[in-house]
Amino acid sequence: MNQSASPQEIVERALGLSRSDDCMVIVSEDSTANLRWAGNSLTTNGLTRGRTVTVVSLTGGRAGVSAGVVRRSGLRDDLLEDLVRAAEAASRDAPPAEEARPLITPEQAPATDWDSPPAETGIAVFERFAPRLGAAFERARGRGNLLYGYAEHTMSSTYLGTSSGVRLRHDQPSGTVDINAKSGESASGAAHSAWVGRATRDFADIDVEALAAELDRRLAWGRRRVDLPAGRYETVLPPEAVADLMINLYFDIGARDAFEGRTAFSAPGGGTRVGERLAGLPLTLRSDPAQPGLECAPFVLSGAPGRWLSAFDNGLPRGPVEWVRKGELAALGQTRHSAELTGLPLTPPVDNLVLELPGATATLDDLVAGTTRGLLLTCLWYIRTVDPQTMLLTGLTRDGVYLVEDGEVVGAVNNFRFNESPVGLLGRISEAGASVAALSREVGDFFPRSMMPPVRVPDFNMSTVSQAS
Secondary structure (H helix, E strand, O other): OOOOOOOOHHHHHHOOOOOOOOOEEEEEEEEEEEEEEOOOOEEEEEEEEEEEEEEEEEEOOOOEEEEEEEEOOOHHHHHHHHHHHHHHHHHHHOEEEOOOOOOOOOOOOOOOOOOOOOOOHHHHHOOOOHHHHHHHHEEEEEEEOOOEEEEEEEEEEEEEEEOOOOEEEEEEEEEEEEEEEEEEEEOOOOEEEEEEEEEOOOOOOOOOOHHHHHHHHHHHHOOEEEEEEEEEEEEOOOOHHHHHHHHHHHHEEEHHHOOOOOOOOOOOOOOOOOOOOOOOOOOOOEEEEOOOOOOOOOEOOOOOOOOOOOOOHHOEEOOOEEEEEEEEEEEEEOOHHHHHHOOOOOOOOOOOOOEOOOOOOHHHHHHOOOOOOEEEEOEEEEEEEEEEEEEEEEEEEEEEEEEEEEEEEEEEEOOOHHHHHHHHHHHHHOEEEEEOOOOOOOOOOOOOOEOOOOEEEEEEEEEEEOOOO
């Protein structure tokens, strides 16, 4: 496969080939290193590299501007013109886009280092992690436990060029590690499983020993089995489970859908709930491209038109934004078009999310110690929307639900199906601890950058007992 041209050369050549009224070109250079293990043994490791080229052609007409989007991976340099022509044909066939706006100009866009070559990752990123993982395998063998999991690190360098003169570049490192531990038979005659996961930019901050110790602790909790019926329970949610729920909320925070009455952020009778109190505690839900440890692109980067994020806004600066400020809904995710419709400030979505209670210092263990009788979750999975109007979600617990009595974990509980709305939960959180980096089990693969606190909910709805194990 011939990919001798640099990303910058591909962008410039595609723009030069374009015959449409306007054009945007995005080139992404990705390198990914990974490790996989099973039964206390490393099974595979690998390194992949790839290039994706996206061309967005814009064609004006009496009814408005239409967008044609064509994307190709592994594109040979000599096939670039075919890609550009395909995007132009798609734009001629597409209906006018409601959110069409003039392209961002270089004066409106932030400054970035356009000329640098793509950044890359490699197996060396695991130089500290891999030996410590081997030590964790030995520790697990000595206890009769088995470790399974996957670690991945990706470096994505993305180049954006437009016919209005914008030239932007961003390097995004993203790493995740998932470790699942399985015990032998417990006193109840059944094996128990536990999970831990972390997100990272470079694997230098992954404490394998601490993760292994936490898995050992949870497996020890699982030696005793307690069966409980469905019902509403006081529940302590760790940061990872909070991330499962709050990221789902964030994905539904688009202003246009709220303004049109489609979501839980729609006001009865029309408009949005911006300005309305959502949380009893003074919780703040926010995003910031410069958040330490969660850094992400400081400008809009989208491969297609959309209601929440639009290619027409490519290059628009992203800044810090508070979605919920001290318990009150303060902003919604906006394109330039939706901001005009709603009359609210222009607040483009950002690729990270933080939930915090200012001044909170409690840890997950502190919240457990303050529980007279309740449940401690590990993580949630198979989350699906039941009712968009209330943001009611359903899903299952996974890899450890534990019973807490008098501040101590006394055993593992059967799994449940839950029915909860993240918006409703915000109003019922009775205690929140300090926010820490948290990897959502459900969506962390494509949204790994979040910080969440452990929280206490007095009446989390475990709607039915689940047979999942």
